[in-house]
Amino acid sequence: NDSNSNKNSRLCLACDMDAMFSAVFTVGRTPYSPAKFLYSWWQHAANLASYEQQDAHEFFISMLDGIHEKVEKDKRKPQSQGNGDCCIAHRVFSGILRSDVMCTACGFTSTTYDPCVDISLDLEPNQGASGRTASSKSHHSCNGEADSLSSSQNCGISTLMGCLDRFTRPERLGSDQKFFCQQCQVRQESLKQMSIRKLPLVSCFHIKRFEHSPIRKMSRKVDRYLQFPFSLDMAPYLSSSILRSRFGNRSFSFDGDEPDASNKLSSEFELFAVITHTGKLDAGHYVTYLRLSNQWYKCDDAWITQVNENIVRAAQGYMMFYVQKMLYYKASKRPVPS
Incomplete structure (x- = not known):
């Protein structure tokens, strides 16, 4: 047991990832095998340690958790995901979600905050996009995407x-989900609304393409096409914007929160990576499209090829990564290794 403990203490997922990226950006065409990184990850996530196919989203969350756990152990600090500055994983990906639950009887609102490293989104129903999307499509889009967005709504x-509109839309909770209202002193029906209190440096969106029905006892993959912009303004989904739309320009404060306080980071993001999945629910293939210096690359196992941006737009997105626009422009100035 002591030998296993010493062996595990020498494992470093962050170190192995650093070595992997160093090899990738080193000039040369020698193949690189991420075997050491894979072994370190298996030691962290024993439930995923097999040669079976695994979900990319589960891998992403598990990997960030492994890096965070190792760094925190090295620093000998209590684990805390809320501040977002405890390790490189959370400095880059950590944001804060705000959840407001409002009593429909008296209007009392209970507010909670939760850290997140990604946002999982349900696909819209087939009838198309919401009204806010239609009215603000030109605000969100670039490179002629406004026209294509209009036609996409007609096609559902x-x-x-x-x-994102659906994620931040008020939702009436069912009668079986009544919450205890501190003002009414009884359980009441309520409205719940999510918003983004703090944006991360890199926003990761996970699209729920795998549906599970406990009633029918069936699972299926949703292959519906999702249109995504290359430039994205997250301002409409911030807590400050949501609260202003709910209460007007009046200044409100819940639990010490200042909804009108401007976010320290810009709300404008640029798309730089898309992960796609082809195949069925229990078997398939992942391909990543990566954007470097305004050039898109298709990463398909050991083959990396340049592709046109229209290929990326047509891809069936499963996970999308957006980086702060200013950081993207700074990174684009760096030369890409040949």
Whole structure:
């Protein structure tokens, strides 16, 4: 047991990832095998340690958790995901979600905050995008995407902005989900609304393409096309914007929160990576499209090829990564290794 403990203490997922990226950006064409990184990850996530196919989203969350756990152990600090500055994983990906639950009887609102490293989004129903998306499509889009967005609504195609609209839309909780209202002193029906209190440096959106029905005892993959912009303004989904739309320009404060306080980071993001999945629910293939210096690359196992941006737009997105626009422009100035 002591030998296993010493062996595990030498494992470093962050170190192995650093070595992997160093090899990728080193000039040369020698193949690189991420075997050491895979072994370190298996030691962290024993439930996923097999040669069976695994979900990319589960891998992403598990990987960030492994990096965070190792760094926190090294620093000998209590684990805390809320501040977002405890390790490189959370400095990059950590944001804060705000949840407001309002009593429909008296209007009392209970507010909670939760850290997140990604946002999982439901696809829109087939009838198309929401009204806010339609009215603000030109605000979100670039490179002629406004026209294509209009036609996509007529075809019932889901859009990323429509999914975000749905995520931040007020939802009436069922009678079996009544919450205890501190003002009424009884359980009441309520409205719940999500918003983004703090944006991360890199926003990761996970599209729920795998549906499970406990009633029918069936699972299926949703292959509906999702249209996503290359430039994205997250301002409409911030807590400050949501609260202003709910209460007007009046200044409100819940639990010490200042909804009108401006976010320290810009709300404008640029798309730089898309993960796609082809195949069925229990078997398939992942391909990643990566954007470097305004050039898109298709990463398909050991083959990396340049592709046109229209190929990326037509891809069936499963996970999308957006980086702060200013950081993207700074990174684009760096030369890409040949």
